Amino acid sequence: MKHRKTTLITTETSEVWVIREVARGTRAWCKPCGAQVEMVPAELAGRAIGANARKVFRLIEAGRVHSTDKPDGSSWVCLNTLAQIEESGNEENV
Numbered sequence: 165m166k167h168r169k170t171t172l173i174t175t176e177t178s179e180v181w182v183i184r185e186v187a188r189g190t191r192a193w194c195k196p197c198g199a200q201v202e203m204v205p206a207e208l209a210g211r212a213i214g215a216n217a218r219k220v221f222r223l224i225e226a227g228r229v230h231s232t233d234k235p236d237g238s239s240w241v242c243l244n245t246l247a248q249i250e251e252s253g254n255e256e257n258v
């Protein structure tokens with residue numbers, strides 16, 4: 165049981181690392197932050213926290229994470245707020 169949990173954490177950490185790599189250079193203005201922040205696509209943000217895009221949109225609607233819409237219609241998530249979601253752990257009841 166313990167071993168299984170350790171494996172899961174390692175996987176999630178790896179995912180976050182990948183996302184930070186992808187996000188490199190992808191900076192956009194986040195109105196709530198009032199600053200240029202790293203942004204990732206909603207689908208990728210979902211993978212970072214072990215959820216799907218739908219849950220990410222629920223977090224956005226709840227004001228838990230910031231987002232901005234690109235001209236092509238895609239939603240991008242503020243990595244600053246996404247990191248806070250990760251740190252807070254279990255978010256099943258959002």
Ligand SMILES: [Zn+2]
Pocket residue numbers: 194195196197201230242244245
């Ligand atoms: Zn933000």
